[in-house]
Amino acid sequence: MNILTNPNKLRGFEKHIKVENVSRRSILKSLGLAGGFVLAAPVMMRPSFAYETGAGKMPHGVVVDPRVFVSIAPDGIVTIVAHRSEMGTGVRTSLPLIVAEELEADWSRVRIQQAHGDEVKFGNQDTDGSRSTRHYLIPMRQIGASARTMLEQAAAKRWGVPASEVKAVHHEVVHSASGRKLGFGELAADAAKQSVPSIEGLKLKNPKDFRYLGKGEIGIVDLHDITTGAAHYGADVRLPGMKYAVIARPPVTGGKLVSFDGAEAMKVSGVEKVMEVKGWPWPSKFQPLGGVAVIARNTGAAIKGCNALKVTWDDGANAKYDSVAYRAELEAAARKPGLVVRKEGDAEAALKSADKVIVGEYYLPHFAHASMEPPVAVANVKGDKAEVWAPVQSPGGTREDVAKTLGIPEENVTVNVTLLGGGFGRKSKCDFALEAVLLSKELGVPVKVQWTREDDVRHDFLHTVSVERIEAGLDKNGKVIAWRHRSVAPSIASTFAAGTVHQAPFELGMGLIDNPFEIANMQCENPEAAAHTRIGWFRSVSNIPRAFAVQSMVAEIAHATNRDPKDMLLELIGSPRIVNLSSVKDPWNYGEPYDSYPIDTARLRKVVEVVADKGGWGRSVPKGHGLGIAVHRSFVSYIATIVEVAVDDKGKLTVPRVDTAIDCGTYVNPERIQSQIEGAAIMGMSLAKYGEITFKDGKVQQGNFDDYPVLRIDESPGITNVYIVPPATPDTPPSGVGEPGVPPFAPALINAIFAATGKRIRAMPIGKQLEA
Amino acid sequence: MVKLKINGQERNWDGDPDLPLLWFIRDEVGLTGTKFGCGQALCGSCTVIMDKQAVRACITSVSDAAGREVTTIEGLHPTGDHPVQKAWRQVNVPQCGYCQAGQIMQAAALLMDNPKPSHDQIRESLSGNICRCGCYQRIENAVHLASTGV
Ligand code: FES
Numbered sequence: 001m002n003i004l005t006n007p008n009k010l011r012g013f014e015k016h017i018k019v020e021n022v023s024r025r026s027i028l029k030s031l032g033l034a035g036g037f038v039l040a041a042p043v044m045m046r047p048s049f050a051y052e053t054g055a056g057k058m059p060h061g062v063v064v065d066p067r068v069f070v071s072i073a074p075d076g077i078v079t080i081v082a083h084r085s086e087m088g089t090g091v092r093t094s095l096p097l098i099v100a101e102e103l104e105a106d107w108s109r110v111r112i113q114q115a116h117g118d119e120v121k122f123g124n125q126d127t128d129g130s131r132s133t134r135h136y137l138i139p140m141r142q143i144g145a146s147a148r149t150m151l152e153q154a155a156a157k158r159w160g161v162p163a164s165e166v167k168a169v170h171h172e173v174v175h176s177a178s179g180r181k182l183g184f185g186e187l188a189a190d191a192a193k194q195s196v197p198s199i200e201g202l203k204l205k206n207p208k209d210f211r212y213l214g215k216g217e218i219g220i221v222d223l224h225d226i227t228t229g230a231a232h233y234g235a236d237v238r239l240p241g242m243k244y245a246v247i248a249r250p251p252v253t254g255g256k257l258v259s260f261d262g263a264e265a266m267k268v269s270g271v272e273k274v275m276e277v278k279g280w281p282w283p284s285k286f287q288p289l290g291g292v293a294v295i296a297r298n299t300g301a302a303i304k305g306c307n308a309l310k311v312t313w314d315d316g317a318n319a320k321y322d323s324v325a326y327r328a329e330l331e332a333a334a335r336k337p338g339l340v341v342r343k344e345g346d347a348e349a350a351l352k353s354a355d356k357v358i359v360g361e362y363y364l365p366h367f368a369h370a371s372m373e374p375p376v377a378v379a380n381v382k383g384d385k386a387e388v389w390a391p392v393q394s395p396g397g398t399r400e401d402v403a404k405t406l407g408i409p410e411e412n413v414t415v416n417v418t419l420l421g422g423g424f425g426r427k428s429k430c431d432f433a434l435e436a437v438l439l440s441k442e443l444g445v446p447v448k449v450q451w452t453r454e455d456d457v458r459h460d461f462l463h464t465v466s467v468e469r470i471e472a473g474l475d476k477n478g479k480v481i482a483w484r485h486r487s488v489a490p491s492i493a494s495t496f497a498a499g500t501v502h503q504a505p506f507e508l509g510m511g512l513i514d515n516p517f518e519i520a521n522m523q524c525e526n527p528e529a530a531a532h533t534r535i536g537w538f539r540s541v542s543n544i545p546r547a548f549a550v551q552s553m554v555a556e557i558a559h560a561t562n563r564d565p566k567d568m569l570l571e572l573i574g575s576p577r578i579v580n581l582s583s584v585k586d587p588w589n590y591g592e593p594y595d596s597y598p599i600d601t602a603r604l605r606k607v608v609e610v611v612a613d614k615g616g617w618g619r620s621v622p623k624g625h626g627l628g629i630a631v632h633r634s635f636v637s638y639i640a641t642i643v644e645v646a647v648d649d650k651g652k653l654t655v656p657r658v659d660t661a662i663d664c665g666t667y668v669n670p671e672r673i674q675s676q677i678e679g680a681a682i683m684g685m686s687l688a689k690y691g692e693i694t695f696k697d698g699k700v701q702q703g704n705f706d707d708y709p710v711l712r713i714d715e716s717p718g719i720t721n722v723y724i725v726p727p728a729t730p731d732t733p734p735s736g737v738g739e740p741g742v743p744p745f746a747p748a749l750i751n752a753i754f755a756a757t758g759k760r761i762r763a764m765p766i767g768k769q770l771e772a
Numbered sequence: 773m774v775k776l777k778i779n780g781q782e783r784n785w786d787g788d789p790d791l792p793l794l795w796f797i798r799d800e801v802g803l804t805g806t807k808f809g810c811g812q813a814l815c816g817s818c819t820v821i822m823d824k825q826a827v828r829a830c831i832t833s834v835s836d837a838a839g840r841e842v843t844t845i846e847g848l849h850p851t852g853d854h855p856v857q858k859a860w861r862q863v864n865v866p867q868c869g870y871c872q873a874g875q876i877m878q879a880a881a882l883l884m885d886n887p888k889p890s891h892d893q894i895r896e897s898l899s900g901n902i903c904r905c906g907c908y909q910r911i912e913n914a915v916h917l918a919s920t921g922v
């Protein structure tokens with residue numbers, strides 16, 4: 001991550017103007033202004049708005065400048081830059097749609113231009129953390145409104161009337177007093193000459209006049225291309241003279257190449273060369289693992305050649321990593337006190353004096369992202385210049401890392417962002433692009449590095465593996481008076497710093513220290529765990545094990561005290577209030593200011609109530625069926641899910657129905673929210689049913705969809721209903737959508753299985769546990 | 773020398789006859805709509821239609837396709853308006869879209885064979901096509917829409 005290079009972090013939010021050199025590569029003609037020196041006011045927060053976000057604290061902050069994001073051609077075609085990566089969330093439709101809305105542009109005359117990696121120019125581009133809408137709703141509105149204002153000013157000038165008398169309406173500016181009209185295209189050149197209005201003075205549209213936002217009536221911009229095969233992903237880039245590379249990497253993380261024999265590989269028709277790829281020592285951050293590359297005239301030959309390699313590896317320090325032994329280690333650690341990361345009251349004493357103590361210990365193994373498109377990248381390095389085409393979530397970070405890896409200035413690196421065939425956090429790490437760069441530099445020609453599915457599964461930055469142990473102390477009336485939650489898991493930080501044994505604040509803040517329950521004696525602990533493989537962000541990250549544990553525990557307590565699980569859940573959430581986290585030293589809140597994005601239990605209760613109502617909680621279900629419920633706040637959104645399961649007498653699990661309620665604050669594109677939640681149910685069910693990567697002798701034991709299955713259509717839920725809770729006020733800040741659907745699914749499913757069968761599953765995946 | 777037809781056009785290959793058709797189509801011919809997802813007939817991303825049958829191009833060799841007529845997503849309909857493609861757009865099916873060419877080709881093959889499939893038949897026929905983004909509900913609805921018009 002490039003947090004330290006973030007100038008705005010140091011400077012805070014004060015407004016400042018700076019001159020920047022717009023590069024010749026600039027993909028924009030900027031409202032008709034090409035090249036040259038352009039004034040840009042890079043970081044502007046919104047003094048006139050009701051809330052603040054963490055956007056300004058991201059590396060390179062936010063750029064609010066219409067000339068960077070909008071261009072208008074004389075024929076009226078409006079081009080809007082999408083500066084975030086499209087991996088299936090719909091972001092490259094939704095963010096430009098916000099600009100178009102405020103600009104009063106006609107969406108059918110809008111074209112989208114994907115930004116290359118340049119955070120000085122575009123602001124932060126890290127497409128992760130479910131941040132895009134949350135950080136960019138207001139900036140994108142301001143960009144659109146600025147451009148609209150400039151068009152209005154140009155028209156007013158041309159007509160010699162006050163700007164207050166003209167108004168942009170649906171791709172033209174009108175002067176209603178005289179009935180005159182000018183199209184956006186006719187005004188573009190003049191508009192470009194107007195000064196960019198100050199953010200403070202901008203008039204934003206009244207939400208009740210929105211044509212597009214909040215409606216969900218616009219298809220994604222790539223829809224036609226995707227359905228005709230014309231959409232371009234990383235692997236679809238083809239350059240003249242390009243070679244195809246497939247790489248054999250050390251089977252154990254941190255292992256090294258000792259020697260190789262490429263003679264058999266060279267005999268494969270189409271193979272042209274076998275060569276070493278440089279690797280970095282463990283912990284290798286986002287750098288390549290190293291290995292042996294087979295270079296060929298097509299991917300098929302490269303794969304065949306790679307399979308014919310004979311390689312000797314030194315397995316290194318992680319050669320003994322064994323998932324069975326490691327689970328026992330984690331369990332042992334969870335049964336002893338660990339680093340206290342939140343403490344209110346005296347949980348230890350309250351557990352001792354409790355009338356009853358319920359203990360739940362939950363295990364969640366590693367899993368792999370397995371995005372449908374395996375990692376792939378094309379690079380063309382010529383002298384001290386490099387151009388990359390890759391499906392990356394972090395175009396800016398990739399540019400920095402390419403520059404560092406080659407020892408060239410960042411300005412000499414162009415990172416072109418293709419569509420991503422899924423990301424889920426895997427493509428926030430650019431190791432695959434760096435491999436392509438290294439090979440292209442050495443070969444002097446463009447190179448495409450294609451990972452096979454086996455490469456992807458065996459060399460992922462895996463979701464962590466964890467044991468979550470919760471002890472709940474009840475008084476004689478069944479009221480929960482003590483809660484101690486110990487979470488043990490190797491940290492993502494271990495991929496960057498050797499010797500890491502504790503989780504980082506951003507991991508602790510995902511469902512551990514932010515526990516919203518109203519319990520007098522609350523303690524959260526983080527015992528030590530060392531990593532033996534690369535750990536990375538996986539869609540919703542530590543929220544998955546935490547929601548699984550906490551929400552399973554709620555149902556366990558309900559069962560032990562003979563109460564309805566939903567009532568139990570509401571009782572534990574307690575009164576509507578803002579949760580006070582003053583006892584937490586480092587209360588990470590998804591990077592957001594707590595004032596704008598507090599833990600609001602009224603909203604948490606509301607999604608539970610909505611889903612219970614709409615999803616028919618308590619309805620009678622056929623024999624062998626059961627309902628389960630779970631709620632979780634993550635990425636500052638609130639989501640509750642009810643799952644109905646059916647388990648037959650052979651233990652076969654089906655899910656006839658899923659209901660999910662989401663409160664993600666002010667929203668832009670409800671249709672894509674729905675699709676994200678539908679998808680989260682599938683991903684949640686995949687990981688609950690099958691998600692497990694195991695190690696033996698330091699090596700991943702799975703490789704493809706046969707031994708690492710993911711959910712298929714014939715096992716998918718019968719129906720997934722999504723209810724979007726409307727924002728409380730028009731100023732309710734937007735919050736995350738891409739990730740938060742995942743965490744509550746698995747516990748709701750597990751609780752439903754318990755309701756249907758009386759079997760309590762505490763270790764994921766479900767696998768064969770229902771076949772008794 | 774292997775001769776085959778891809779989207780109506782004659783193609784020749786005098787390289788490794790065992791080369792998977794997928795890589796011939798993508799890397800040698802340059803039609804990139806057909807995707808790689810697993811290489812082992814486990815995911816359906818590479819689905820093409822060969823003489824009216826959906827096949828996995830990743831385990832079909834170029835020589836298996838000799839003398840055959842192969843249709844890829846690019847050749848399914850001249851303007852991209854096959855009923856399945858149209859239904860896909862109406863339902864706004866895709867998320868990342870990477871699996872969708874394979875899904876569409878599989879669905880098109882299903883409808884050639886069975887113009888009015890039941891929900892169970894749709895699910896069964898498409899069970900070899902993984903969508904990691906989880907668009908299954910919409911895929912099912914879109915196939916239904918393509919077959920019934922509603
Ligand atoms: S790539 Fe052929 S079935 Fe997966």
Ligand code: FES
Pocket residue numbers: 088372421422866867868869870871872902903904905906907
């Ligand atoms: S849409 Fe992403 S894999 Fe299907």
